[in-house]
Amino acid sequence: MKLNCDLGESFGHWTKGLDEQAMAQIDQANIACGFHAGDPIVLANTLRLAKQYNVEVGAHPSYPDLAGFGRRSMALSANELRQTLHYQIAAIIGMASVQDLTVSYVKPHGALYNDMMKDRDIRATVMRAVADYPQPLALMLQGTPNFEDHQQQAREVGVELLFEAFADRCYGDDGLLLNRQQPGAVLDESAMLKQVDGIVARQEIITQNQQRLCFPIDSLCVHGDNPTGVAQLTRIRQVVHPNDH
C-alpha cells in the first residue's frame, strides 16, 4: 500500500500546500503540470523535493483552466483532450529527466478525474493518451467495484492501472464516495484511521450502511494542502508503514 498526494499546486507568487512536509511522508507525488497550477519554477522545485525524499513521480494533468484550478468540466474533443494530456505529461517527463528522475504514472486532476470516472469515452481517451507514450506509464484512478471493467478497458490499449482509495471519505454502498455536501461524507480522524486499517489489513471498505466492499487498492490519497491534512497524513503513515522510522 502506498500513499499518494497532489503537490506542486502553487503558481507564480501564489503558494498552496505544505509540499515539503507532505513530500517527507508520502510514496507517490502527483505533480501539477502547468494547466491548473504549477508554473515551470514550481514544477522544478517540486521535482527537486521528490528527488530529495525519494518519492515516485506522477504527472497530474488537468483541463486547461488556471482560474478554475481545473475543477470545472470542459467539453474538450477527444483529440483536444488527448493532445492536452500529451503536452502536460511531456512537460513533466522532460523536466524530470533534467533532474535524472523518471515519471512512472499519470493521475488526472479535479474535474478531469471526475469526468474520467463517470464517462467511458473520456476514460478511453485518457487511457489512450497515457498508452501513447513510449515509456511505461501507469494510470492512477479510483478503485471501485467496477475495477474489472476498468481493467478490461485498460488492457485494450495496454495501460497498467493503479487503484487509489480515499482515506478520509465515506463510501456509499455502490462503492462511490458520498458527495462532500452529505452529512458524514468526510470521516473524522478515528473513522479515517479505522478505514485505513481495513484497507491495509484486508483490502476492504465498510460503507455508509455497514456493507463490506472488496476491490483492489494500490494507494491511498492523502492531503498536503493544509496543516490538518499533513497531521492526519502522519497518523495514516503510521498505520500503512508501521516499521518506518
Place this chain on the structure above:
Amino acid sequence: MKLNCDLGESFGHWTKGLDEQAMAQIDQANIACGFHAGDPIVLANTLRLAKQYNVEVGAHPSYPDLAGFGRRSMALSANELRQTLHYQIAAIIGMASVQDLTVSYVKPHGALYNDMMKDRDIRATVMRAVADYPQPLALMLQGTPNFEDHQQQAREVGVELLFEAFADRCYGDDGLLLNRQQPGAVLDESAMLKQVDGIVARQEIITQNQQRLCFPIDSLCVHGDNPTGVAQLTRIRQVVHPNDH
C-alpha cells in the same frame, strides 16, 4: 547548408503560416512550444508534418507572452528563464516521442533570440538550459563575426552550436543585420539569391558597404508565414539543394 523555418505558430482557432508548403521544402523546423504560439493540437499537427516530410525537429521556445507573440522582452530572472526553457523543450521532446520523433536542437524565438544575441548572461542561461538535458541538443543562434566567443561560451557548458544566416536580410559591416526600418534592410529577390549563393559557395557575406565577411553558417533561415516567403523558399532551395527533385 540547411534551410530552417519557424513553424507551428498557429494557436487555437487562429491560423498562421503555410506550414505544409514550407515543411515540404525545408530541412529543419523550429516548432513553437506553446508560450508564444502552438497549443498542444497545433504542436502535434506540426510534428506530424515534420515526420511526413522527414524534417529535423527543433524546439522554438519563447518568453511567456501569447498576446505579444514572444516579441516583447521580459525581464525574467536566470532561474525563471532556465525553467521556462526546460518546460517548453520538455513539452516538444515528449510530444515528439509520442510520434517516434527526436528533437535535435533549440532555437529561441523572437525577443528571447534577440536578447540572447545581445546579452552574454542571457546567452549563458540559454546555453545552460539546453545543456541540462540528458539527450544531446544543439543550440541554433545567429552566425556573426563573434562566433568564436560564442563557441567558447558554449564549450564551457558542453553545448554544440548551429549558426544560421538570414537569406533576405542585408548585413552591416559589423556582421549584424541592418534594422528592418533602414532602407535596404530587406533584400530584393535577386540580391537575396546572390547572398544565398555567396553563403553556400564561399561561406561569405557581402555587407552593406561591400565588405566581405566570413564566418561559419550551418543553416539559412527562411520564411513560411506568407506566400511570398514560400515562393522565395522554393528559389532558395534550388540554390542550396540544386540536385533535389
Place this chain on the structure above:
Amino acid sequence: MKLNCDLGESFGHWTKGLDEQAMAQIDQANIACGFHAGDPIVLANTLRLAKQYNVEVGAHPSYPDLAGFGRRSMALSANELRQTLHYQIAAIIGMASVQDLTVSYVKPHGALYNDMMKDRDIRATVMRAVADYPQPLALMLQGTPNFEDHQQQAREVGVELLFEAFADRCYGDDGLLLNRQQPGAVLDESAMLKQVDGIVARQEIITQNQQRLCFPIDSLCVHGDNPTGVAQLTRIRQVVHPNDH
C-alpha cells in the same frame, strides 16, 4: 430589421475576420471582450471601426477559453459566470467610453450562447449579469417559438431582449437550427436570400418541412470572418436595407 456580426476576434499577432469590410455593412457589431479573442489593442481598433462606420456596439462575452475560442462548454458556477460576464462587459464599456462610444447590448459567444439557449438557469444568470449594470443593456439571443417564455424570464430581472435569426441556416419544425452536420443545414445563397426576404417582409421562417413559423426577430446574424460571408452580407444588406447607397 438590423444586421449583426461577430467582430474583433483577432488576438495578438493572429488575425481573424475581415472586420473593416464587414463593419462597413452592418448595423450592430458584437465585439469580443478578451476571453475567447480580442486583446486590448484589437478591442480598441474594433471600437474605432464601429465609430467610423457608425455601428451600434454590443459586448460579445465568452467562457474564459482562448485556446478553444470559447466554443467549449465550461461548468462555471452561477457566481463565476456572473462575475466573468461583469468583467468582460466592463472592459468593453470602459474602452468604448474612451472613444466616446456607448455599448447598448450583450450577445454571449459560442458555447455560452448555446448553453444559455438550452439551460434556463444559465439564461437566468446571463440575464441577471446584464441587468446588474446601471446603464441599460439589452440581451441579444436567438429568436425561437419560445420567445414568450424568454421575455417573461427577462421581465423578472428587467432586461430588454433582442431576438436574432440566422440568415444562412435551415430551421427545423421546432424553430431550432438544424445541426450543421445535417445535410441542408446551411442554406445556399438563393435559399438564404429567400429566407431573409421572408423574415424582413413577413417575420416568417419556412422550416425544413415547409412549415411556416412566426416569432419576433430584431436582427439577422451575418458573417464577416471569410470572403464568402462578406459577399453574402452585401447581398443580404440589399434585401434588408434596399434604399441605402
Place this chain on the structure above:
Amino acid sequence: MKLNCDLGESFGHWTKGLDEQAMAQIDQANIACGFHAGDPIVLANTLRLAKQYNVEVGAHPSYPDLAGFGRRSMALSANELRQTLHYQIAAIIGMASVQDLTVSYVKPHGALYNDMMKDRDIRATVMRAVADYPQPLALMLQGTPNFEDHQQQAREVGVELLFEAFADRCYGDDGLLLNRQQPGAVLDESAMLKQVDGIVARQEIITQNQQRLCFPIDSLCVHGDNPTGVAQLTRIRQVVHPNDH
C-alpha cells in the same frame, strides 16, 4: 494624509493577502485588475469589501504577466501599454459601477510602477492612458524631489497626481528608496513610526544620511499581505488618524 494598500491580489483558488483586515484600516484600496492578479470573482469580492468599509477605490493595473505577478518588466509599445491600461481600468470601473462604486484613481503595479518612475516616455503613456477616460481619474505615483517635473508632465495631459510615500522604507539622499537588498533599506517598527510621524507632521523625510527632504505626500503605502504588515498598519493608522476609534 491617507493610507493606501494593494488588495485583491488573490487569483482563482490561490489566496494572497489579509484583505478584510487591511481594508478595515485603510483609506484607499489599490485593486488588482486581472493582469497580474485578481480574477473577476476576486475583483467583485474586493470591491464589496471596499464598499463595506467605505474605502476609496483605485485601479491597480499591471503588465500582462500572471506567472510573474507583474514584477517583470515587459517591453510593450506605447500603444500596447495604453490599451492594456485602458482595458484594466475599464474592467474595474465597470465592475465597480455594478456595486454603485466609483473608481477615483490609478496606481500602476510592480514593474510597471518602477518603469513609470524611471522612464519619462512610459510615464507619459501612463498619464495619457489615465487622461483618456471621460471621468476624472488621478494618477498615484511616488513622491520624490522631482515632483514638480512630474506635475508639469501631468498638466500637459490634464491628469491630477497623488503622491505616495513608503512608511517602512529608508530613503536615500536622492529621495529614492534604498534597494531592498541594502542593509537598512527596510525600517524597523520604531524607525518606521518616526518616519510616518515626520511625514504627517512636517511633510518631511529624513534620509539615510540624516538629510531632510521635503516634497508633497498625499498618501502612505502600507502592506496587507502578511500579518506583520497588518499589525504595523494598525500602528501607522494610530499616528495618521489619531482621533479615529
